[in-house]
Amino acid sequence: GTWHLALGTWHLALGTWHLMYTSSMSPFRNRRILLGVSGSIAAYKSADLASGLRQAGAQVDVILTAAARQFVTPLTFQSVTGRPAFTDEDLWGEAGHVLHIGLAEGADLMVVAPATANTLARLAHGLADNLLAVSALANRAPLLLAPAMDGGMWDHPATRKNVEILGDRGALFVGPESGHLASGQQAVGRMAEPDTILGAIRMALGAGGPLVGVHVVVTAGGTQEAIDPVRRITNRSSGKQGFALAQAALDLGAKVTLIAAPTGLSAPYGVRREDVTSAAEMLAAVRESIRQADALVMAAAVADFRPAKLATDKLKKGDGVPQIELEPTPDILATIRSEKGEGHNLSVVAGFAAESQDLIPNAQAKLDSKGLDLIVANDILAPDAGFGVDSNRVTLLYADGRQEALPLLGKDEVAARVMAAVAELLER
């Protein structure tokens, strides 16, 4: 009975720790975003953006221009941010003469979404005739702009020049995208979707991280090896862990190349993505991208064998049961290890060991034989870890003999821990 109770308490403690760990991991957590909303029909989408930011843990202060209020209300934003939303009336209100300073102070990022042609002009020329503009002047954090306007206005020389001025001053842009506009036109001018803007904000928040100036190459997904024009040998890798690693590297400020076998996942905003199918294609892509890289994290489940011959025509049922002869694929990690100093100068190489038995000894053997700095040992038979699911249970094994068993975590948290380990190894 006592033993049970103790075990229960221990479980509880672990659960709490896990929760704390989860919430402190979000790159949005406790970050202050100043969100300016100007007058475009796209303003209604900014409510989604503000809501997404808050759900991710950010503190969002919203400023609406007079024109924005024609499309949405301060209440819309107050409802999703849980904080007052400000308008020009507040500029002239009781705390008026210091409001913009207070809003700008301590902001980690100022975002203007949608940014109309008029607001871009105001910001480019340092005007201070509304609360949004005066707050932008007081702001010292990075500025991210999500333009929205009709195609002709975006193309106008005045707007082009304003965008150039803002870009030269260090402002970041997300969008505008091409597509249907309120005028009925199909052109460039649509505000980027809220999810895309969230990605751009995440990238901007990571830009001051410990991996600034570092290029990380990540591989993800399961390769496919063709049997004939329609059939392939593949594996159950979902690519989720690899894509999460790419995001985690971005969160630390790295430049990231993601070499992806087929997954159906969309890449995090800001990565350079390269799609490949087979192990041979992945090897070629890895070789090319590591020329200028500092770290390689091989999370992909690369096929170990492939059909020795590719049938040019679809195999016919009538021809009987086919005998498919297999041959080994190139081992990417082994190959690039032998090319160190010639094709690349990677400082850190990390691999994964997906095992169904003797996890740690097998992972240790791979760490040694592939000459890795770090291997992530992954028990793929546990129901809550490995292929397809969103959680993972891994142990990190280092070349210097250190071992670190992590509890059951979300794949994004595992990714953050692995990238923190890579960053630490890079620092040495």
Ligand code: C5P
């Ligand atoms: O030897 P095994 O396939 O179990 O090793 C797994 C690790 O090696 C993973 O990091 C995987 O991406 C990598 N690998 C590779 N080339 C292969 C097979 C696996 O680089 N052909």
